[in-house]
Amino acid sequence: MGIFRFSDMPLKKKITLIAVVSSSVSLLMACLVFILSESLTFPRVMRQNLSNLAQIIGDNSTAALSFNDSRTAQGLLDTLKANPHILSACLYDLKGQVFARYARPDAPQYWPAVVWEEKSEFSGGSVRIFQPVLSGGDRVGTLYLESDTREMQLRMMDYTLVTVVVGVLAFLISLLVASRLQQRVTGPLQQVVDRMKDIAKGEGDLTKRLEVTGKDEIGEVAEAFNTFVGKLQGVEDMKLDLISVVSHQLKTPVAEINGFIENMMMGLTGELNPKQKTYLDEMRAIGRENYRLITDLLSASKIDRGVVTVDLKPVSTKEVVGLAIRDYEVPLARKGLSLELEGVWEGGMLYADRDKLVEALRNLINNAIKCTDKGSITVRALTEGDMGVIEVADTGIGMDAETMGRLFTKNRVLGKEAHRSGAGLGLYITKNFMKQQNGDITVTSEKGRGTCFKLAVPRFKPGEGGRL
Amino acid sequence: MSGKATILIVEDQKGFRMIFEDVLVAAGYEVLSAADGERGWEMSKERKPHLVLLDLGLPKIDGFEVLRRIRADAETQNTPVIIFSVMGEQNSVKKAMDLGANDYIVKGFHPPLQILGKVKEQLAPSNP
Numbered sequence: 001m002g003i004f005r006f007s008d009m010p011l012k013k014k015i016t017l018i019a020v021v022s023s024s025v026s027l028l029m030a031c032l033v034f035i036l037s038e039s040l041t042f043p044r045v046m047r048q049n050l051s052n053l054a055q056i057i058g059d060n061s062t063a064a065l066s067f068n069d070s071r072t073a074q075g076l077l078d079t080l081k082a083n084p085h086i087l088s089a090c091l092y093d094l095k096g097q098v099f100a101r102y103a104r105p106d107a108p109q110y111w112p113a114v115v116w117e118e119k120s121e122f123s124g125g126s127v128r129i130f131q132p133v134l135s136g137g138d139r140v141g142t143l144y145l146e147s148d149t150r151e152m153q154l155r156m157m158d159y160t161l162v163t164v165v166v167g168v169l170a171f172l173i174s175l176l177v178a179s180r181l182q183q184r185v186t187g188p189l190q191q192v193v194d195r196m197k198d199i200a201k202g203e204g205d206l207t208k209r210l211e212v213t214g215k216d217e218i219g220e221v222a223e224a225f226n227t228f229v230g231k232l233q234g235v236e237d238m239k240l241d242l243i244s245v246v247s248h249q250l251k252t253p254v255a256e257i258n259g260f261i262e263n264m265m266m267g268l269t270g271e272l273n274p275k276q277k278t279y280l281d282e283m284r285a286i287g288r289e290n291y292r293l294i295t296d297l298l299s300a301s302k303i304d305r306g307v308v309t310v311d312l313k314p315v316s317t318k319e320v321v322g323l324a325i326r327d328y329e330v331p332l333a334r335k336g337l338s339l340e341l342e343g344v345w346e347g348g349m350l351y352a353d354r355d356k357l358v359e360a361l362r363n364l365i366n367n368a369i370k371c372t373d374k375g376s377i378t379v380r381a382l383t384e385g386d387m388g389v390i391e392v393a394d395t396g397i398g399m400d401a402e403t404m405g406r407l408f409t410k411n412r413v414l415g416k417e418a419h420r421s422g423a424g425l426g427l428y429i430t431k432n433f434m435k436q437q438n439g440d441i442t443v444t445s446e447k448g449r450g451t452c453f454k455l456a457v458p459r460f461k462p463g464e465g466g467r468l
Numbered sequence: 469m470s471g472k473a474t475i476l477i478v479e480d481q482k483g484f485r486m487i488f489e490d491v492l493v494a495a496g497y498e499v500l501s502a503a504d505g506e507r508g509w510e511m512s513k514e515r516k517p518h519l520v521l522l523d524l525g526l527p528k529i530d531g532f533e534v535l536r537r538i539r540a541d542a543e544t545q546n547t548p549v550i551i552f553s554v555m556g557e558q559n560s561v562k563k564a565m566d567l568g569a570n571d572y573i574v575k576g577f578h579p580p581l582q583i584l585g586k587v588k589e590q591l592a593p594s595n596p
Contacts (some may be wrong), residue, residue, distance in 0.1 A: 222479050238528045250555055255576025256483035266580045291576050296555075313561065 012179075012186040019458050020171060027170045031163040046127055047120050050147050053083075054131040059141045061091055062135035065099065067390045068079065073100035085151055087126055090144040091133070114142050125149050132208045179183060192225055199229070203444060206233040207306075230238050236304075243301040254294060258287040297426035300410065309352040310436045315461040317381045317388060318344060320354065325362035331369050332377070342380040349460035350388045352437045357457065360430045360441070364453045366391040368424065371451065372396030387439070389458045393452040398445045407443060430455075459461035473591050476517035477501040478508030478534065479552065480526050484575060488521060491580045492587070505529035512544050519590055521573070522554040524560055532567060539568040555559050583595040 027093040045172040057076060064073040073091050077100050080086045088103040088111060103109050112128075126148050133141040188211075195210060195433045206229055210222040220446070261284045263269065265277070272280070302308050332339055350357070361379075368377045375395030382389050399407075408431040427441070434441045439457035475497045479485045482503075489499045500507040500515055505526035512520055514567070520538065524531035531551060538544045548570045553561045561572050571586050578586075 251576075252481055254484075255554065256481065256487065258576040259484060259487035262580050263487055263490050266491070266494075268494050287576075309559070 014183045015182040016178045019175050024171050035159050040390040050129050050145055054143050054145050058133040062140050065140040070100050077102035085147045087146045087148055091261045092142040173220050186214050192221055207235055240305050244298055247298045251294050253290050299429045300425045314349050315352055315354045318351055320357050323358045328365055338376040340378040346379045350457050351460040353458040356433045360433055363426045363430050368392055368394035387456040390455045391452055395450045398447045398449050398451050400447050472498045473518040476511055476518045479523040495584050497541045499506045505534045508532050512538055520549045520551050535567045
């Protein structure tokens with residue numbers, strides 16, 4: 001697999017990692033300093049403790065030394081076996097002779113020669129002291145004590161163990177805290193990222209703004225982003241206004257030209273020769289397509305500006321289909337196609353915007369005629385659960401999956417497929433109109449076999465809203 | 469055609485006026501025309517046409533207001549009114565129909581024969 005790279009890590013992992021590493025390092029440092037200082041002060045403490053013990057034993061042995069009672073002295077030293085760390089002990093008289101002695105059974109049976117001055121030393125894992133025994137200010141002898149340093153070692157081991165346990169616990173807690181707290185940093189950031197991706201994909205709602213939660217850098221990013229989106233929205237609005245204005249300006253002259261052409265074809269300007277008829281036929285077709293395209297542009301800009309409204313009322317499938325197929329006799333006959341109606345006359349009531357549903361169906365029939373050269377176009381009404389469905393199936397050229405995927409978007413107008421004028425926006429508009437009516441439009445198709453579009457809107461149920 | 473029915477066209481676009489005028493004249497109607505709402509309302513009242521073809525977007529007073537006045541005046545309230553609309557403006561069609569328009573024509577979409585059909589339909593009951 002690839003090499004691990006810190007820069008590729010998600011921010012939330014980075015933050016967690018940084019928090020855990022830094023808290024662990026500082027805790028470790030504290031523990032090390034503590035252990036170090038303990039290991040420095042511990043010998044002094046041990047020496048002091050040993051010295052205190054020597055003081056007690058010394059004080060208790062003054063009488064035995066004064067009266068030369070070595071049995072009592074020996075008894076006294078023997079009590080040292082209660083302290084497992086004492087390796088050996090020795091009481092010397094004023095001449096330096098051994099008066100009484102003790103050694104832990106497992107320790108070497110060795111006692112050094114007397115040392116007159118007070119002295120303590122560490123060596124070979126043990127600590128030794130020589131301490132004068134005083135009675136009323138006069139010296140009566142010398143005490144020697146040797147202790148192992150096991151206590152210190154055990155203490156150090158305890159400290160190390162505690163350090164490890166605390167370290168692990170602190171690591172886990174800091175991991176927990178960091179992974180909770182990083183949310184507060186990465187959460188808003190993720191929101192910014194998601195919204196940016198949304199807009200980049202072209203589905204972003206430019207009217208939405210990010211919630212600015214604080215005055216930190218993320219807050220600043222969110223604010224700057226909001227400003228940016230605001231400007232973008234301004235540009236978008238300008239674009240839509242421009243489309244709207246230009247389309248309005250174009251619509252009237254195109255409609256007028258169409259009207260003049262119609263009048264000429266009607267013979268209002270006198271008899272036409274066959275060539276003139278052909279020309280006018282072409283002009284009328286072009287004029288109609290242009291009129292349709294301009295109308296579509298206006299509808300699309302209305303959708304994009306969010307000013308489309310629907311008027312939902314009960315309407316029968318029969319009425320909708322009847323209105324939609326009204327004007328298609330001639331185009332169907334011209335291409336030699338037959339129109340089949342299935343289930344339309346027993347079809348039930350729908351709850352929809354009649355005009356928009358008719359318009360959607362007309363769009364589909366129009367497309368079907370364009371894309372079919374032989375065979376038939378079937379308009380079928382059926383019900384699917386709560387939805388009333390009107391299908392438009394043709395036996396035309398069909399399409400591949402890639403085309404189907406982009407069918408209901410605006411992008412087709414700008415792409416290579418914009419070859420047929422007016423073919424681009426109709427389905428985008430239909431999709432939006434259907435959504436507004438709580439319905440949908442879907443498509444199934446097979447290249448070379450034909451296409452089936454399906455319009456679905458809620459069925460009308462008397463008694464549940466609606467005006468009956 | 470028994471007698472000449474008079475039709476008033478209220479339309480600010482010269483081209484459309486010409487188109488509809490030509491069609492209606494060719495069909496044997498007498499045609500009056502007005503280029504703004506105010507004039508349209510005056511002519512409806514003075515000339516009492518048998519039918520008014522009314523555009524909605526008009527200078528001075530708009531088509532909705534002209535329609536409201538025609539329907540509010542005792543002398544004109546029964547005059548059939550067919551409004552002109554442009555494609556994709558279903559909402560204004562609805563509004564005008566609610567105000568009492570009798571039918572609508574989509575400019576640049578409905579061919580002359582269909583327009584004549586609608587006109588004849590409106591004139592039929594009162595002009596046998």
